[in-house]
Amino acid sequence: MGRPPCCDKANVKKGPWTADEDAKLLAYTSTHGIGNWTSVPQKAGLKRCGKSCRLRYTNYLRPNLKHENFTPEEEEHIVTLHAMIGSRWSIIANSLPGRTDNDVKNYWNTKLSKKLSQSGIDPVTHRPISDVMLSIHRLSHPQSLPLPSSPSSSSTINATKTTTFNRELKNAFLIKPNIGVPHHNTSSASSFTMPTPPLLPPLPPPAQTSPLETTWTDFLVDGCDFGENVASSEVKKENNVAATCESWTIGHGWYDCGMLYEEGSCSNFLASGSGEGEESSSFVDAILDHDKEMASEFPQLPICDSSDFF
DNA sequence: AAATCGGGCAACCGCGCGCAG
DNA sequence: CCTGCGCGCGGTTGCCCGATT
Incomplete structure (x- = not known):
């Protein structure tokens, strides 16, 4: 057989x-x-x-392979695509004529990642290193941040907490969304569907335009900006709370949101529900615990599970 | 001149998926 | 339907060579 x-x-x-x-x-x-x-x-x-x-x-x-050094244009192209899709070297290489995935991978590992680090950019997340460190610190030390004001029974405010919590979670860990990159074994790499972010609640109308359809070529050529921007003022107006979200744009392939502030930070949110000193076995467990609590308190809210995170 | 170190890169390894048998 | 290989991929290893001590 x-x-x-x-x-x-x-x-x-x-x-x-x-x-x-x-x-x-x-x-x-x-x-x-x-x-x-x-x-x-x-x-x-x-x-x-x-x-x-x-x-x-x-x-x-293979014929037509380039063996000379990478040009600045190629460098920029690699960095941009890496920010969008991560270490999908074959896809990145396919968009660079004459370059192989091994070439691109080696060049990234030996040159570009160091270059970004030296520029103060985290080569994994493509965000300022200080920003990443701050986010990690916030999540690691929730007790160091002040608790939010007394819990409100307003579902609007709690929905906002969920929103801001989810956004800061993505900011801190930069959980890479499944952005619908065509599978390498399929021959039909010409189009794909951009999925809706799993954790995030629906965007305020009328900006909502998903499901998002685009072509892979469009994605590579034009970038991944769907124009779904939610201005800070709109968020404030919509939810009437002192939280801001600078933007909600899928730029560079990551869910690129502004950080949160004042009330409703992820850390505060974590600290507020189960009380100080209560520890969960893992960060994800803590998140899920809070989600369950919110589900029982506000059954109208959507529930997420671990598959939403990974 | 010899030894050591470190960077660059070619090649290997192991995995997931599709498909032949 | 099941098994196991082919293919393509990302991650890792190890060799080569130039720089430094």
Whole structure:
């Protein structure tokens, strides 16, 4: 049952490729093209695994590959796309003619991430390092922040707390949303659906336009700004509380929101419900506990579970 | 001149998914 | 329907080479 083994793994050569091996592989691929990689080593007269041949070809021997240094434009392109989709190197490389995923990955790891760090930008979140540290500190030390004013029975205010809580949570941990990047094994990478953020409550009407449909090409070319901005004044007006949200834009592929302030911060929210000193087994558990509490107190509010976070 | 260190990069490893058998 | 390989991917390793001591 199943296919036969691709190669005799005990009898394949590993390590750096020689010029002779390169020549054999290149000669074979130039006359026969690339098809079934498992048969390539045998037909090309190579004692290599098909996987190794594919890697060597795609990363080094393939025609039209660029071997010169990355240009500033390419650098900027990589940084922008990394901020949007993270370490999806194959997708990033596909948008850079002549570059391989390995090239881009190596360049990022050796140069660009350091460059960003030295500029005070966290290469993982693409936010100022000080900002990230502040968010982490806030979540790690909820007791160091003042408790909010006495709990209100207004569902409007609690809904706002949920909103601001969710937003600060994303800010602090930058939970990468599933932004609908086409799966690498599918051939139809031309379009995808931008999902609605799972944790966040609906945006105030009439700005709501989801479900959001766009094409992958549009996404790469135009960026990922859906124009769903909620100005601070609108939030204040809508909820009548002293919380602000600078924007609600899906920019650079992350849910890029303003930080929160005054009342209704995530930390305050965490500290307010279960009382000081009560500890949960994990941060997520704490969040879920609070969600359950809110659900019992305000059954009209949407409930999230752990799958919403990850 | 030799030893050590560190950066860059090619190649390998292991995983998930799709699909052949 | 099940098994297991092919493929493509991201993460990691290890070698090479130039810089430094």
